Amino acid sequence: xxxxxxxxxxxxxxxxxxxxxxxxxxxxxxxxxxxxxxxxxxxxxxxxxxxxxxxxxxxxxxxxxxxxxxxxxxxxxxxxxxxxxxxxxxxxxxxxxxxxxxxxxxxxxxxxxxxxxxxxxxxxxxxxxxxxxxxxxxxxxxxxxxxxxxxxxxxxxxxxxxxxxxxxxxxxxxxxxxxxxxxxxxxxxxxxxxxxxxxxxxxxxxxxxxxxxxxxxxxxxxxxxxxxxxxxxxxxxxxxxxxxxxxxxxxxxxxxxxxxxxxxxxxxxxxxxxxxxxxxxxxxxxxxxxxxxxxxxxxxxxxxxxxxxxxxxxxxxxxxxxxxxxxxxxxxxxxxxxxxxxxxxxxxxxxxxxxxxxxxxxxxxxxxxxxxxxxxxxxxxxxxxxxxxxxxxxxxxxxxxxxxxxxxxxxxxxxxxxxxxxxxxxxxxxxxxxxxxxxx
Amino acid sequence: xxxxxxxxxxxxxxxxxxxxxxxxxxxxxxxxxxxxxxxxxxxxxxxxxxxxxxxxxxxxxxxxxxxxxxxxxxxxxxxxxxxxxxxxxxxxxxxxxxxxxxxxxxxxxxxxxxxxxxxxxxxxxxxxxxxxxxxxxxxxxxxxxxxxxxxxxxxxxxxxxxxxxxxxxxxxxxxxxxxxxxxxxxxxxxxxxxxxxxxxxxxxxxxxxxxxxxxxxxxxxxxxxxxxxxxxxxxxxxxxxxxxxxxxxxxxxxxxxxxxxxxxxxxxxxxxxxxxxxxxxxxxxxxxxxxxxxxxxxxxxxxxxxxxxxxxxxxxxxxxxxxxxxxxxxxxxxxxxxxxxxxxxxxxxxxxxxxxxxxxxxxxxxxxxxxxxxxxxxxxxxxxxxxxxxxxxxxxxxxxxxxxxxxxxxxxxxxxxxxxxxxxxxxxxxxxxxxxxxxx
Numbered sequence: 001x002x003x004x005x006x007x008x009x010x011x012x013x014x015x016x017x018x019x020x021x022x023x024x025x026x027x028x029x030x031x032x033x034x035x036x037x038x039x040x041x042x043x044x045x046x047x048x049x050x051x052x053x054x055x056x057x058x059x060x061x062x063x064x065x066x067x068x069x070x071x072x073x074x075x076x077x078x079x080x081x082x083x084x085x086x087x088x089x090x091x092x093x094x095x096x097x098x099x100x101x102x103x104x105x106x107x108x109x110x111x112x113x114x115x116x117x118x119x120x121x122x123x124x125x126x127x128x129x130x131x132x133x134x135x136x137x138x139x140x141x142x143x144x145x146x147x148x149x150x151x152x153x154x155x156x157x158x159x160x161x162x163x164x165x166x167x168x169x170x171x172x173x174x175x176x177x178x179x180x181x182x183x184x185x186x187x188x189x190x191x192x193x194x195x196x197x198x199x200x201x202x203x204x205x206x207x208x209x210x211x212x213x214x215x216x217x218x219x220x221x222x223x224x225x226x227x228x229x230x231x232x233x234x235x236x237x238x239x240x241x242x243x244x245x246x247x248x249x250x251x252x253x254x255x256x257x258x259x260x261x262x263x264x265x266x267x268x269x270x271x272x273x274x275x276x277x278x279x280x281x282x283x284x285x286x287x288x289x290x291x292x293x294x295x296x297x298x299x300x301x302x303x304x305x306x307x308x309x310x311x312x313x314x315x316x317x318x319x320x321x322x323x324x325x326x327x328x329x330x331x332x333x334x335x336x337x338x339x340x341x342x343x344x345x346x347x348x349x350x351x352x353x354x355x356x357x358x359x360x361x362x363x364x365x366x367x368x369x370x371x372x373x374x375x376x377x378x379x380x381x382x383x384x385x386x387x388x389x390x391x392x393x394x395x396x397x398x399x400x401x402x403x404x405x406x407x408x409x410x411x412x413x414x415x416x417x418x419x420x421x422x423x424x425x426x427x428x429x430x431x432x433x434x435x436x437x438x439x440x
Numbered sequence: 441x442x443x444x445x446x447x448x449x450x451x452x453x454x455x456x457x458x459x460x461x462x463x464x465x466x467x468x469x470x471x472x473x474x475x476x477x478x479x480x481x482x483x484x485x486x487x488x489x490x491x492x493x494x495x496x497x498x499x500x501x502x503x504x505x506x507x508x509x510x511x512x513x514x515x516x517x518x519x520x521x522x523x524x525x526x527x528x529x530x531x532x533x534x535x536x537x538x539x540x541x542x543x544x545x546x547x548x549x550x551x552x553x554x555x556x557x558x559x560x561x562x563x564x565x566x567x568x569x570x571x572x573x574x575x576x577x578x579x580x581x582x583x584x585x586x587x588x589x590x591x592x593x594x595x596x597x598x599x600x601x602x603x604x605x606x607x608x609x610x611x612x613x614x615x616x617x618x619x620x621x622x623x624x625x626x627x628x629x630x631x632x633x634x635x636x637x638x639x640x641x642x643x644x645x646x647x648x649x650x651x652x653x654x655x656x657x658x659x660x661x662x663x664x665x666x667x668x669x670x671x672x673x674x675x676x677x678x679x680x681x682x683x684x685x686x687x688x689x690x691x692x693x694x695x696x697x698x699x700x701x702x703x704x705x706x707x708x709x710x711x712x713x714x715x716x717x718x719x720x721x722x723x724x725x726x727x728x729x730x731x732x733x734x735x736x737x738x739x740x741x742x743x744x745x746x747x748x749x750x751x752x753x754x755x756x757x758x759x760x761x762x763x764x765x766x767x768x769x770x771x772x773x774x775x776x777x778x779x780x781x782x783x784x785x786x787x788x789x790x791x792x793x794x795x796x797x798x799x800x801x802x803x804x805x806x807x808x809x810x811x812x813x814x815x816x817x818x819x820x821x822x823x824x825x826x827x828x829x830x831x832x833x834x835x836x837x838x839x840x841x842x843x844x845x846x847x848x849x850x851x852x853x854x855x856x857x858x859x860x861x862x863x864x865x866x867x868x869x870x871x872x873x874x875x876x877x878x879x880x
Contacts, residue, residue, distance in 0.1 A: 136732035138586030146578030149752030292749035296738035309732035312589030
């Protein structure tokens with residue numbers, strides 16, 4: 001058997017700890033699959049003395065990254081620190097010192113992927129990053145290797161398990177948003193500050209990594225519509241159900257006549273379709289290729305061991321030499337011109353609109369007039385009768401507020417935005433106004 | 441760019457023709473992904489003069505495999521002939537002549553995989569076979585690479601799209617079995633002789649290939665229960681629905697206390713679960729690993745372009761050199777002792793039983809007695825009232841025949857078989873008797 005592969009792990013948190021545990025507990029299995037032993041030589045931590053649930057080799061823990069960068073025996077560094085700084089600096093130093101890098105850090109790749117990839121190529125090194133998108137689901141390998149004969153034509157996915165868990169809890173258990181978030185935190189599915197998960201940033205960063213691999217186009221988050229689930233109300237999930245849909249935080253990138261349509265938004269998906277039926281803290285990715293048709297991948301998109309499994313697959317790929325053959329052939333290096341992004345205003349879809357209206361004459365006419373003048377035509381309308389006035393208080397002076405739900409025919413996002421601006425002038429409308437696209 | 445990779449294609453049928461077409465129409469794309477041009481140098485066909493829908497380079501068609509075996513310029517042969525003979529002989533000759541082989545031929549691998557793999561290793565050659573299981577779905581790559589850090593603990597799958605299409609048509613359109621088969625043939629989803637698809641052979645061969653990769657154990661078809669959908673009646677799908685289940689041709693291999701439980705059988709799967717909700721000519725594979733949890737893959741399991749996509753991914757893997765690194769590390773070479781197969785009689789599950797019984801006293805008591813004496817305990821029973829006797833004919837002499845459906849608690853397949861033998865003696869039972877397991 002070949003020389004052992006000596007590695008360092010940067011960060012012994014959730015994922016890094018999981019990686020270390022499998023490497024230590026499954027030495028034989030990993031050695032057999034990798035063709036050589038994989039030996040943990042150094043682990044970068046913040047505090048040396050802290051007690052941990054992995055039984056590391058004595059003396060391997062350090063707080064000084066220079067002991068890793070400067071150690072010529074270390075061939076590969078596993079970056080599981082998370083965050084952009086100092087991860088960027090460390091990865092650059094490691095690449096410059098001639099080490100390959102395995103990373104699970106999607107925020108780092110989104111922010112500095114171009115620079116890191118360029119430096120890796122200049123130095124003849126490899127960056128492997130399967131774990132950066134969709135945890136244990138092999139979506140990077142599928143896009144870059146399994147579908148290598150294809151021009152990918154669309155990616156439609158649920159890429160944030162936390163949001164999906166929250167939406168499932170809201171819909172199936174009738175919990176309001178705040179309660180569902182609290183439950184996600186209790187289960188360890190959401191951070192103490194869940195902003196990046198619920199506002200769509202996390203899903204959007206993952207989508208841009210996939211988009212770069214599938215379409216060779218680097219897209220900043222600002223270039224496409226992005227909205228989270230943090231403004232949704234249970235009422236919208238119930239109205240969607242009444243209309244035959246589920247609401248999912250959908251991340252979409254698809255080719256449309258030579259341009260790339262992208263968005264991350266809570267979206268109505270018809271019941272029975274694969275993305276509609278995904279409940280709980282899972283990811284599901286549908287990838288269409290011009291040769292293969294459509295392939296679906298589903299699994300845990302985060303969590304200690306699922307992500308560790310992907311990091312270890314990359315590490316085994318580096319140990320066998322496969323990763324070094326894959327990295328230089330990624331589409332990010334292709335010289336074809338980047339695919340232009342379809343401007344948000346030109347995206348054409350159906351929409352779900354919910355208004356809170358005062359229950360008095362001509363309100364609906366005012367709304368319909370504004371929509372109609374903006375070229376938005378209505379496919380269906382739901383307005384239930386207002387509840388009876390409260391008999392106890394007998395207060396009829398206050399106008400009752402009722403929800404009005406409209407499904408439009410296909411229309412441009414630009415028309416929706418123009419109408420939305422005009423709707424500000426309708427005094428009978430109370431906040432919030434909800435607008436969600438409908439998946440094709 | 442490196443020297444072009446010169447290849448031969450053996451067999452220009454459905455899949456071979458698809459492979460040739462993409463190679464010819466997408467030269468630039470394939471060259472970019474493979475790191476070198478892929479050039480079709482020879483194509484083996486049965487008739488040279490036949491008109492074809494691919495525009496092959498002039499003079500490359502041959503009917504003589506020796507022109508391929510003996511051509512030192514050809515580095516890789518793509519075997520898309522199908523069948524066991526002469527494919528085995530040709531592949532052996534090609535490996536012995538120093539060529540790598542990409543194959544989509546599951547029947548060949550099932551029958552002679554061990555020999556072919558051994559010869560390939562002795563000669564330092566590679567066999568790549570992603571296309572042999574589940575068409576365009578990257579299940580081999582997932583088992584062997586993406587989940588390389590895992591001990592796979594179970595595989596549960598729908599591996600035969602034809603059977604799944606037939607079951608979907610029967611259930612959703614209310615078609616009898618024969619009509620659904622005819623429709624599958626019209627759509628090109630079933631061969632003129634659909635036996636291998638509908639009797640479970642095709643799914644079982646695929647399962648053994650996956651089992652060998654995931655568990656390092658070569659299992660002959662005779663070692664596990666195998667049944668097709670060809671004895672099912674629409675009535676069973678409807679009773680299953682009444683009980684809250686769908687019927688799927690499930691292929692299962694799972695570790696159970698150090699032994700391998702395997703079976704390919706029409707199986708009741710609770711509604712809402714991933715395998716229950718798969719309709720149409722698709723494959724879906726659930727793979728559980730001890731690190732990653734469960735990953736699901738779904739897509740077209742057969743058909744010209746889906747299978748061609750997998751063949752081309754393998755070809756690109758050979759061109760980059762990745763496949764040559766993967767092949768020697770497959771678990772089939774592992775020296776660990778093979779995992780023993782759980783004897784069929786010891787498999788423990790719940791069962792669905794349907795009897796056609798004469799509607800007269802003590803029949804149910806007789807059946808329940810036999811089941812009970814064999815240790816089979818009943819979880820639920822459905823017997824609807826017999827239809828009114830026909831008023832026109834008024835014939836009451838003939839005993840009406842009514843279906844009796846029983847769901848058992850967990851019991852051993854051995855008890856079911858013993859009870860089945862005894863039930864032969866109950867004169868009030870009319871054929872057929874239907875017995876299907878229920879998925880855990």
